[in-house]
Amino acid sequence: MTSITYTPRAGSVAYRVIDFLLRNPGEYLTRADIAFKFECSGSSLEMLLGDAMRSSLLERGRNEDGEAIWKLGARRIVLERTEVAPAAPVVVLPQGVAVDPLAIKVRKGVRLKTPEEQLEEKFDALFGSFEVGDSAEFDESWHAAMLVHLKRFRRGQKGVKFVFMPTEPGKIGMERRA
Structure with a gap:
């Protein structure tokens, strides 16, 4: 018997579902949960999660209400964390302004008010x-x-x-x- 060595692509629905379940041990997700949390069509989950189920990363079952659920399967993997580094702040340098010193009027004895x-x-x-x-x-x-x-x-x-x-x-x- 050959084993499937499937690893979900980072950012895919399967990756995000597995990541969520790894971070929340003992949890499961319903069709509606997955569609809402991961912004995908609930009717296409069998296709989106099929490879993950065939490779035993995910397992489909039913909850006490008879709804289809997905939970972690028997096979465990370590997902690569692809953290996006925050962009460096953009420093906008002021444009040089030509100042005419003769245009500045001095007001003798007049102080500025707060x-x-x-x-x-x-x-x-x-x-x-x-x-x-x-x-x-x-x-x-x-x-x-x-x-x-x-x-x-x-x-x-x-x-x-x-x-x-x-x-x-x-x-x-x-x-x-x-």
Whole structure:
């Protein structure tokens, strides 16, 4: 009697089924499992797994529900692991830009402001634009952040008073009272 020395091709359905079963001892796969996990037609499994079954790498049987199942057969092999090395990151070098030093204007005594300082200036301008009796409406989720900025603004502006109240679902109104 001759033995078949079949070894599944890496990446084939048979290879992936055997690999899964070797990594999960005691497990079996139904027709639906194989079709789903390995993206193949469940109706062609006999053809796809035929050589693996004939060489005793896989064995077909039935589960308690009578479904066809595949499990490891009597013959064991060590599958070659073909790990794909990750591609080296591509470094994009910036293109050289011609800089005209005469186009850069120097602003004497003007320091740059941080993004936080720029935001504070914008809120100061907003709150400073309110006169007594003016109001605005905004999203309810902004309320806590608005309070933080308003408290900071009021420290520098004595006697300024704003009130907040719900206006409609999801909205808050803000009115300057003093």
